[in-house]
Amino acid sequence: MDLLDYAFMQRALLAAVLVGVTAPAIGIYLVQRRQALMGDGIGHVAMTGVGLGFLLSASPVWTATAVSVLGAVLMELIRWYGRTRGDIALAMLFYGGMAGGVLFINLAPGGSNANLTSYLFGSLSTVSPSDVTAICLLAGFVVLVTLGLRRQLFAVSQDEEFARVTGLPVRALNLLTAVTAAVTVTVAMRVVGLLLVSALMVVPVAAAQQLSRSFAATFAIAVAIGVTVTIGGTVTSYYQDVPPGATIVLLTIAAFVVLTVLAAPLARRRARAAAAAHPAGDPAECAIPAARGAGGTVGA
Numbered sequence: 001m002d003l004l005d006y007a008f009m010q011r012a013l014l015a016a017v018l019v020g021v022t023a024p025a026i027g028i029y030l031v032q033r034r035q036a037l038m039g040d041g042i043g044h045v046a047m048t049g050v051g052l053g054f055l056l057s058a059s060p061v062w063t064a065t066a067v068s069v070l071g072a073v074l075m076e077l078i079r080w081y082g083r084t085r086g087d088i089a090l091a092m093l094f095y096g097g098m099a100g101g102v103l104f105i106n107l108a109p110g111g112s113n114a115n116l117t118s119y120l121f122g123s124l125s126t127v128s129p130s131d132v133t134a135i136c137l138l139a140g141f142v143v144l145v146t147l148g149l150r151r152q153l154f155a156v157s158q159d160e161e162f163a164r165v166t167g168l169p170v171r172a173l174n175l176l177t178a179v180t181a182a183v184t185v186t187v188a189m190r191v192v193g194l195l196l197v198s199a200l201m202v203v204p205v206a207a208a209q210q211l212s213r214s215f216a217a218t219f220a221i222a223v224a225i226g227v228t229v230t231i232g233g234t235v236t237s238y239y240q241d242v243p244p245g246a247t248i249v250l251l252t253i254a255a256f257v258v259l260t261v262l263a264a265p266l267a268r269r270r271a272r273a274a275a276a277a278h279p280a281g282d283p284a285e286c287a288i289p290a291a292r293g294a295g296g297t298v299g300a
Contacts, residue, residue, distance in 0.1 A: 003235065003238050003239075008124065008125050008127065009124065009234075009238060011127045011128070011129065011131070011132045012124040012125075012127050012191065012234055012238075012244075013231065013234055013235075014132060014135075014136075015127050015131070015132060015135050015190055015191050016191050016230040016231055016233070016234040016244075016248075017227055017230065017231065018135055018136065018139040018187060019135075019139075019187055019188040019191045019192060019200065019226070019230050020200075020223070020226035020227035020228070020229065020230035020231065021139065021143065021223055021226060021227060022139045022142040022143065022146075022184045022187050022188070023039075023184055023187075023188055023192075023197065023200040023201045023204070023226055024200070024201065024204040024205055024208075024219075024222035024223050024225065024226040025142060025143065025146040025147070025184075025219070025222075025223060026142060026145075026146055026177070026180050026181050026184045026201060027039070027200070027201030027202050027204065027205045027222070028205045028215075028218060028219055028222055029146070029153050029154070029157045029177055030177075030181060030201060030202070031202060031205045031206065031209075032154070032157035032158060033157045033177070036198070036201075036202045037198060038072075038075070038178070038181055038198075039181055039184070039185055039197055039198035039201045039202070040195075040197075040198035041071075041075065041090065041093070041094050042068050042071055042072055042075075042181060042182050042185045043185050043189070043194035043195060043197055043198060044094040044095070044097040044098050044194070045067060045068055045070075045071030045072075045093060045094065045097035046064045046067060046068040046071070046097070046101075046182075046185055046186060046189065046194050047097050047098050047100065047101025047102070047116070047119070047120075047194060048067050048096075048097045048098075048100035048101045048104065049063040049064030049065065049066060049067030049068060049101075049186075050063070050064050050101055050105065050116065050119045050189075050194075051100060051101040051102065051103065051104025051105040051107075051108070051116070052067065052104050054104065054105050054108035055104045055105070055107055055108040057108075059130060059131075059134065060119065061130075061131055061134040061135070061138075061186055061189075061190070062134060064119075064185075064186045064189065065134075065138065065182070065183060065186040067097075068182035068183070068185055068186055069179050069182045069183070071093060071097060071182065072178035072179055072181060072182035073175060073178065073179065074093060075090065075093065075178060076174055076175055076178045078090055078093070080171070101116060102116065118190075118193075119189050119190070119193065119194055120193050120194050120195050121193035121195065121196065121243050121245045121246065122189070122190065122191050122192045122193035122196070122243065122244045122245030122248075123190070123244070124191075124234065124237055124238065124244050126190065127190050127191070131190055135187050135190065138183050138184075138186060138187045139187050141180070141183055142180055142183055142184050142187065145176060145180045146180065149173070149176070150219075152168055152173055153173060153176075153177060154215055155168060156168060156170055156173045156174065156177075157177075160174075181201070184197075184201065185197050188200060191230065191234065191244060191245070191248070192230075192244070192245040192248055192249070193245035195245075196245040196246065196248075196249050199249045199252060199253075200226060200229075200230070200248065200249065200252060203249075203252045203253060203255075203256050204222040204223075204225040204226045204229070204252060204255070204256075205218065205222045206256055207221075207222070207225055207252070207255050207256040207259045207260075208221035208222040208225060208259075210256075210259045210260050210262075210263035211259060211262075211263055225252070225255050226252075228255070229248055229251040229252045229255060230248055232248075232251050233245075233247040233248030233249075233250075233251050234248070236251075
Protein backbone atom coordinates (compact mmCIF):
# COMPACT_ATOMS: atom_id res chain seq x y z
CA MET A 1 0.00 0.00 0.00
CA ASP A 2 1.55 3.25 -1.13
CA LEU A 3 0.01 5.23 1.74
CA LEU A 4 2.42 3.53 4.14
CA ASP A 5 5.30 5.19 2.30
CA TYR A 6 4.34 8.50 3.88
CA ALA A 7 5.30 9.23 7.47
CA PHE A 8 2.18 11.31 8.10
CA MET A 9 -0.04 8.38 7.06
CA GLN A 10 1.87 6.01 9.31
CA ARG A 11 1.22 8.37 12.21
CA ALA A 12 -2.41 8.82 11.22
CA LEU A 13 -3.03 5.05 11.02
CA LEU A 14 -1.40 4.48 14.40
CA ALA A 15 -3.53 7.22 15.92
CA ALA A 16 -6.62 5.76 14.22
CA VAL A 17 -6.01 2.31 15.76
CA LEU A 18 -5.58 3.82 19.21
CA VAL A 19 -8.76 5.85 18.80
CA GLY A 20 -10.64 2.78 17.59
CA VAL A 21 -9.64 0.92 20.75
CA THR A 22 -10.09 3.64 23.36
CA ALA A 23 -13.34 5.30 22.26
CA PRO A 24 -15.58 2.18 22.47
CA ALA A 25 -13.64 0.96 25.55
CA ILE A 26 -14.85 3.91 27.64
CA GLY A 27 -18.04 4.34 25.62
CA ILE A 28 -19.49 1.05 26.85
CA TYR A 29 -19.54 2.39 30.41
CA LEU A 30 -21.10 5.69 29.32
CA VAL A 31 -23.85 3.83 27.45
CA GLN A 32 -24.57 1.68 30.52
CA ARG A 33 -24.74 4.86 32.65
CA ARG A 34 -27.08 6.51 30.11
CA GLN A 35 -24.53 9.27 29.55
CA ALA A 36 -24.09 8.71 25.84
CA LEU A 37 -23.67 12.42 25.09
CA MET A 38 -21.03 13.04 27.75
CA GLY A 39 -18.27 12.83 25.15
CA ASP A 40 -19.98 15.52 23.10
CA GLY A 41 -20.06 17.86 26.10
CA ILE A 42 -16.42 17.22 26.91
CA GLY A 43 -15.55 17.89 23.27
CA HIS A 44 -17.08 21.35 23.56
CA VAL A 45 -15.05 22.07 26.71
CA ALA A 46 -11.85 20.77 25.08
CA MET A 47 -12.06 23.54 22.49
CA THR A 48 -10.93 25.99 25.19
CA GLY A 49 -7.89 23.79 25.80
CA VAL A 50 -7.02 23.78 22.11
CA GLY A 51 -7.30 27.57 21.99
CA LEU A 52 -5.10 27.88 25.08
CA GLY A 53 -2.50 25.68 23.43
CA PHE A 54 -2.23 28.07 20.50
CA LEU A 55 -2.27 31.11 22.77
CA LEU A 56 0.48 29.76 25.05
CA SER A 57 2.50 28.17 22.19
CA ALA A 58 2.10 24.80 23.91
CA SER A 59 0.92 21.42 22.66
CA PRO A 60 -2.85 21.67 22.09
CA VAL A 61 -3.20 17.96 22.93
CA TRP A 62 -1.87 18.44 26.46
CA THR A 63 -3.70 21.70 27.13
CA ALA A 64 -6.91 20.17 25.80
CA THR A 65 -6.36 17.17 28.08
CA ALA A 66 -5.96 19.40 31.13
CA VAL A 67 -9.04 21.51 30.35
CA SER A 68 -11.12 18.43 29.42
CA VAL A 69 -10.26 16.68 32.69
CA LEU A 70 -11.21 19.82 34.63
CA GLY A 71 -14.46 20.08 32.66
CA ALA A 72 -15.28 16.41 33.25
CA VAL A 73 -14.76 16.80 37.00
CA LEU A 74 -17.04 19.86 37.00
CA MET A 75 -19.66 17.90 35.09
CA GLU A 76 -19.61 15.18 37.73
CA LEU A 77 -19.82 17.72 40.56
CA ILE A 78 -22.79 19.37 38.85
CA ARG A 79 -24.43 15.97 38.46
CA TRP A 80 -24.02 15.30 42.19
CA TYR A 81 -24.99 18.67 43.63
CA GLY A 82 -26.81 20.63 40.92
CA ARG A 83 -30.04 18.71 40.92
CA THR A 84 -32.34 21.67 40.29
CA ARG A 85 -30.28 23.89 38.01
CA GLY A 86 -27.78 21.32 36.78
CA ASP A 87 -28.92 21.41 33.15
CA ILE A 88 -28.39 25.18 32.97
CA ALA A 89 -24.94 24.90 34.54
CA LEU A 90 -23.96 22.18 32.07
CA ALA A 91 -25.21 24.25 29.13
CA MET A 92 -23.11 27.22 30.28
CA LEU A 93 -20.09 24.94 30.66
CA PHE A 94 -20.48 23.48 27.16
CA TYR A 95 -21.12 26.73 25.32
CA GLY A 96 -18.52 28.56 27.39
CA GLY A 97 -16.00 25.95 26.30
CA MET A 98 -16.79 26.55 22.64
CA ALA A 99 -16.66 30.32 23.02
CA GLY A 100 -13.41 30.17 24.95
CA GLY A 101 -11.77 28.09 22.23
CA VAL A 102 -12.76 30.51 19.47
CA LEU A 103 -11.66 33.53 21.53
CA PHE A 104 -8.27 32.17 22.59
CA ILE A 105 -7.32 30.91 19.16
CA ASN A 106 -8.09 34.29 17.62
CA LEU A 107 -5.99 36.00 20.31
CA ALA A 108 -3.04 33.72 19.57
CA PRO A 109 -0.30 35.11 17.27
CA GLY A 110 -1.22 34.13 13.74
CA GLY A 111 -4.23 32.21 15.00
CA SER A 112 -7.56 31.98 13.21
CA ASN A 113 -10.65 29.82 13.15
CA ALA A 114 -9.03 27.86 10.32
CA ASN A 115 -6.52 26.48 12.86
CA LEU A 116 -9.43 25.14 14.90
CA THR A 117 -11.05 23.26 12.03
CA SER A 118 -8.62 20.33 12.06
CA TYR A 119 -9.35 19.80 15.77
CA LEU A 120 -13.10 20.04 15.29
CA PHE A 121 -13.37 17.55 12.42
CA GLY A 122 -10.02 15.74 12.36
CA SER A 123 -7.12 15.97 9.93
CA LEU A 124 -4.66 13.33 8.76
CA SER A 125 -1.82 15.59 7.65
CA THR A 126 -1.59 17.49 10.95
CA VAL A 127 -0.86 14.50 13.23
CA SER A 128 2.70 15.29 14.33
CA PRO A 129 5.24 12.97 16.01
CA SER A 130 4.67 14.78 19.32
CA ASP A 131 0.90 14.23 18.89
CA VAL A 132 1.49 10.51 18.40
CA THR A 133 3.59 10.35 21.57
CA ALA A 134 0.88 12.11 23.55
CA ILE A 135 -1.86 9.94 22.04
CA CYS A 136 0.05 6.74 22.88
CA LEU A 137 0.53 7.78 26.51
CA LEU A 138 -3.08 8.87 26.93
CA ALA A 139 -4.43 5.76 25.17
CA GLY A 140 -2.35 3.59 27.50
CA PHE A 141 -4.03 5.25 30.47
CA VAL A 142 -7.51 4.67 29.00
CA VAL A 143 -6.84 0.98 28.27
CA LEU A 144 -5.35 0.45 31.73
CA VAL A 145 -8.42 1.93 33.44
CA THR A 146 -11.12 0.36 31.25
CA LEU A 147 -9.62 -3.14 31.42
CA GLY A 148 -7.96 -3.11 34.83
CA LEU A 149 -11.06 -1.81 36.63
CA ARG A 150 -13.68 -3.30 34.34
CA ARG A 151 -15.52 -5.18 37.12
CA GLN A 152 -15.75 -2.15 39.39
CA LEU A 153 -16.70 0.25 36.60
CA PHE A 154 -19.33 -2.16 35.29
CA ALA A 155 -20.86 -2.55 38.75
CA VAL A 156 -21.11 1.21 39.23
CA SER A 157 -22.49 1.69 35.71
CA GLN A 158 -25.21 -0.91 36.27
CA ASP A 159 -26.42 0.07 39.74
CA GLU A 160 -24.77 2.77 41.84
CA GLU A 161 -26.77 1.92 44.97
CA PHE A 162 -25.85 -1.75 44.84
CA ALA A 163 -22.20 -0.87 44.19
CA ARG A 164 -22.24 1.48 47.19
CA VAL A 165 -23.71 -1.24 49.43
CA THR A 166 -20.97 -3.66 48.38
CA GLY A 167 -18.36 -1.16 49.54
CA LEU A 168 -17.14 0.22 46.21
CA PRO A 169 -15.98 3.88 46.18
CA VAL A 170 -18.78 4.96 43.85
CA ARG A 171 -17.93 8.66 43.66
CA ALA A 172 -14.25 8.00 43.04
CA LEU A 173 -15.11 5.53 40.27
CA ASN A 174 -17.58 7.99 38.73
CA LEU A 175 -14.87 10.66 38.70
CA LEU A 176 -12.40 8.21 37.18
CA THR A 177 -14.90 7.36 34.44
CA ALA A 178 -15.42 11.04 33.66
CA VAL A 179 -11.67 11.72 33.60
CA THR A 180 -11.07 8.70 31.35
CA ALA A 181 -13.78 9.93 28.97
CA ALA A 182 -12.09 13.34 28.88
CA VAL A 183 -8.74 11.76 28.06
CA THR A 184 -10.37 9.69 25.31
CA VAL A 185 -11.79 12.83 23.71
CA THR A 186 -8.32 14.36 23.42
CA VAL A 187 -6.93 11.07 22.09
CA ALA A 188 -9.52 11.08 19.31
CA MET A 189 -9.62 14.75 18.38
CA ARG A 190 -6.74 14.62 15.88
CA VAL A 191 -8.36 11.81 13.88
CA VAL A 192 -12.13 12.09 14.40
CA GLY A 193 -12.48 15.65 15.68
CA LEU A 194 -13.96 17.10 18.86
CA LEU A 195 -17.46 17.48 17.43
CA LEU A 196 -17.69 13.89 16.17
CA VAL A 197 -15.80 11.86 18.78
CA SER A 198 -18.94 11.12 20.81
CA ALA A 199 -20.33 9.06 17.91
CA LEU A 200 -17.29 6.78 18.00
CA MET A 201 -17.74 6.30 21.74
CA VAL A 202 -21.42 5.34 21.47
CA VAL A 203 -22.36 3.89 18.07
CA PRO A 204 -19.91 0.92 18.04
CA VAL A 205 -21.27 -0.10 21.45
CA ALA A 206 -24.86 0.19 20.21
CA ALA A 207 -23.91 -1.87 17.14
CA ALA A 208 -22.23 -4.56 19.27
CA GLN A 209 -25.32 -4.80 21.47
CA GLN A 210 -27.29 -5.95 18.43
CA LEU A 211 -25.25 -9.17 18.46
CA SER A 212 -24.57 -9.79 22.14
CA ARG A 213 -25.90 -8.97 25.60
CA SER A 214 -22.78 -10.21 27.38
CA PHE A 215 -20.56 -7.41 28.65
CA ALA A 216 -17.29 -9.10 27.62
CA ALA A 217 -18.56 -9.97 24.13
CA THR A 218 -20.07 -6.51 23.63
CA PHE A 219 -16.79 -4.92 24.72
CA ALA A 220 -14.74 -7.03 22.29
CA ILE A 221 -17.13 -6.54 19.35
CA ALA A 222 -17.36 -2.78 19.95
CA VAL A 223 -13.57 -2.42 19.97
CA ALA A 224 -13.31 -4.54 16.81
CA ILE A 225 -15.87 -2.30 15.10
CA GLY A 226 -14.05 0.81 16.33
CA VAL A 227 -10.69 -0.31 14.97
CA THR A 228 -12.23 -1.41 11.65
CA VAL A 229 -14.07 1.84 10.98
CA THR A 230 -11.20 4.11 12.06
CA ILE A 231 -8.73 2.33 9.79
CA GLY A 232 -11.29 2.16 6.98
CA GLY A 233 -12.17 5.84 7.36
CA THR A 234 -8.51 6.88 7.45
CA VAL A 235 -7.66 4.90 4.32
CA THR A 236 -10.76 6.19 2.53
CA SER A 237 -9.89 9.74 3.51
CA TYR A 238 -6.43 9.36 1.99
CA TYR A 239 -7.58 7.94 -1.35
CA GLN A 240 -10.77 9.97 -1.80
CA ASP A 241 -9.61 13.23 -0.20
CA VAL A 242 -12.58 13.44 2.16
CA PRO A 243 -12.64 14.51 5.85
CA PRO A 244 -11.51 11.60 8.05
CA GLY A 245 -13.80 12.34 10.98
CA ALA A 246 -16.97 12.47 8.93
CA THR A 247 -15.97 9.36 6.97
CA ILE A 248 -15.28 7.37 10.15
CA VAL A 249 -18.59 8.36 11.72
CA LEU A 250 -20.58 7.48 8.59
CA LEU A 251 -18.86 4.09 8.40
CA THR A 252 -19.70 3.55 12.07
CA ILE A 253 -23.37 4.31 11.45
CA ALA A 254 -23.32 2.02 8.41
CA ALA A 255 -21.92 -0.78 10.57
CA PHE A 256 -24.73 -0.22 13.06
CA VAL A 257 -27.38 -0.43 10.32
CA VAL A 258 -25.87 -3.61 8.84
CA LEU A 259 -25.60 -5.35 12.20
CA THR A 260 -29.13 -4.31 13.11
CA VAL A 261 -30.45 -5.88 9.88
CA LEU A 262 -28.42 -9.05 10.45
CA ALA A 263 -29.43 -9.30 14.09
CA ALA A 264 -33.19 -9.37 13.37
CA PRO A 265 -33.31 -12.92 11.90
CA LEU A 266 -30.79 -14.05 14.51
CA ALA A 267 -33.11 -12.83 17.28
CA ARG A 268 -36.08 -14.62 15.70
CA ARG A 269 -34.05 -17.84 15.42
CA ARG A 270 -33.11 -17.61 19.09
CA ALA A 271 -36.75 -17.00 20.03
CA ARG A 272 -37.86 -20.08 18.06
CA ALA A 273 -35.13 -22.15 19.69
CA ALA A 274 -36.21 -20.99 23.14
CA ALA A 275 -39.84 -21.77 22.32
CA ALA A 276 -38.88 -25.25 21.10
CA ALA A 277 -36.92 -25.92 24.28
CA HIS A 278 -39.87 -24.86 26.46
CA PRO A 279 -43.06 -25.41 24.43
CA ALA A 280 -46.35 -24.00 25.64
CA GLY A 281 -48.17 -26.43 27.90
CA ASP A 282 -44.97 -28.16 29.00
CA PRO A 283 -45.82 -29.75 32.38
CA ALA A 284 -42.47 -28.55 33.73
CA GLU A 285 -43.61 -25.00 33.19
CA CYS A 286 -47.10 -25.45 34.68
CA ALA A 287 -47.75 -24.25 38.19
CA ILE A 288 -49.12 -27.00 40.43
CA PRO A 289 -51.80 -25.68 42.80
CA ALA A 290 -51.11 -26.41 46.42
CA ALA A 291 -53.52 -28.65 48.29
CA ARG A 292 -55.30 -26.93 51.14
CA GLY A 293 -56.70 -28.45 54.27
CA ALA A 294 -59.95 -27.58 55.94
CA GLY A 295 -58.33 -24.74 57.87
CA GLY A 296 -57.14 -23.06 54.69
CA THR A 297 -53.46 -23.86 55.32
CA VAL A 298 -51.23 -25.40 52.71
CA GLY A 299 -51.28 -29.13 52.94
CA ALA A 300 -48.19 -31.29 53.26
